[in-house]
Amino acid sequence: MAVHTEWPNVFELRLHISPSLGGLGQREPDVIIQSLEDSSAVWRGRLVGKGQFEIELASKWLHQCETQHDTVKPSGLAQSYWVKKRQKLPSSFRCIDVRRWCLAKPGQKCRYLALSYVWGQKKVFQCTRTNVSNLEKDHGLALVRDQLPRTITDAIQLTAAMGEQYLWVDSICIVQDDDKNKQEQLSAMDAIYCVAALTIVSTSGTEASSGLSGLSPGSRTSIQHVEAVQGLKLVNSLPKVQKGANHTVWNSRGWTYQERVLSQRLLFITSSQIIFKCPHSTAYEDKLSEGIETLNNPVLDKNRTWMDVDHDPDRIELRKKINFISYVNLVEDYTPRKLSFSADILNAFTGCMSELEFTFRGTFLYGLPDTELDSAILWQPHGMIRRRIDPKTNVPLFPSWSWAGWEG
Structure with a gap:
């Protein structure tokens, strides 16, 4: 099979093996085979x-x-x-x-x-x-x-x-x-x-x-296999x-x-x-x-x-303007994660909130930006949640109107 391109040395032929039928954009291929030759190709493999x-x-x-x-x-x-x-x-x-x-x-x-x-x-x-x-x-x-x-x-x-x-x-x-x-x-x-x-x-x-x-x-x-195919060395x-x-x-x-x-x-x-x-x-x-x-x-x-x-x-990107979507994405990515101590839910997010204060130009109330409180308080759970309770006192740790007050 011959491959021709307008931009020589920019691309090389690589074989992707994936069980997904949705295309390579859907997930990372299970196997990528690439050239191991000492050439000028941009994407060439290396034995680790x-x-x-x-x-x-x-x-x-x-x-x-x-x-x-x-x-x-x-x-x-x-x-x-x-x-x-x-x-x-x-x-x-x-x-x-x-x-x-x-x-x-x-x-x-x-x-x-x-x-x-x-x-x-x-x-x-x-x-x-x-x-x-x-x-x-x-x-x-x-x-x-x-x-x-x-x-x-x-x-x-x-x-x-x-x-x-x-x-x-x-x-x-x-x-x-x-x-x-x-x-x-x-x-x-x-x-x-x-x-x-x-x-x-x-x-x-x-x-x-x-x-x-x-x-x-x-x-x-590290598991890498090298094979020679028609004089070309390939590695996974x-x-x-x-x-x-x-x-x-x-x-x-x-x-x-x-x-x-x-x-x-x-x-x-x-x-x-x-x-x-x-x-x-x-x-x-x-x-x-x-x-x-x-x-x-x-x-x-x-x-x-x-x-x-x-x-x-x-x-987190440095931005001059408020980016509420970035905040939403951070909270969505963070909340499902595991903590040894449930009370640390805000402590472990302190750095993110401090960083976001730079763009929101305000402070945070139990994880919600005060300058966008009317929007932030409208958060919704994606699945089953339960109240975040202090195991010693059986009292809720944070307000119910904050995502920090819930596990899930």
Whole structure:
């Protein structure tokens, strides 16, 4: 079969295998077979590391985003936005110094990465008023390393290997039994994740002890098959964001929702490959396309850059005008998620509300924007719901006119 196109080297023949009869737009194909040849084709496959990913690749993606995309030199509204976000970081803001293995207060202008992960059912080591002073001493975290969950120690190792110094992790950087400190951090959650240079996302684990898949040799099982067909090497594609991140325990939790939509750059560490996602593009470990600028093709969007094949419908965009539909979408995506403590329904959405205050130019009343209260109060359930009750007092936690007052 011969394929001819007006735009040579932009497209290549790829075989999609899917049980869906509704077309590829309906769902992600189960199998994508792509060329593994060392050619100039835009979308060519790459064999991922057997059992381990290349840290240098993640660093390269981050560097390319920071140096080539529009966010490099923000101006006007965007510049004002970032200045305010930095200023919102509390004076008590702590990070893990991955070089000294201790807690530090690096200040508002520091550069840091953040971690998004699942705590799980097992008890997680936490920073408390009792141990915080010891954790702030040089190698303070190293002394309790055997108590730290593997996902956190792996994230520390990855951060250091990427040449970064600071990492923010909720269980370690928030004094968990200090109500004042905890509230300061929760109120600044939008700033913490927005300002982070990159959010490391552990999508494959169900517990904090699961670790980052692919960081250590043999810690992941990427299944790729290579076949030679008429002299052409072909390889199957690995699961993308839809399967690699969306259909996971991590993406079902309430607290991780705002961590995802507030982060400017995400490094999804899935069970099969790493995926880099920013406002401008998405890059996959199993594809050789990093470094490609805007594709010169009138069929494609002029602003679409390298690997821009996914859109984040749940990402909060910076807008000058009120976007009520964005608010509705966020609430619809958030409310079905699971929380260990029902009373956290608004706490785990605080970052999103803080972000939306910028566009609504108002505050929120139990999850509803006061400037659009007449519309927001008309919310309707999609299915069966029940009152959100305090298990100790059997009293409703929130007003019945707010979606926060109901589970479902």
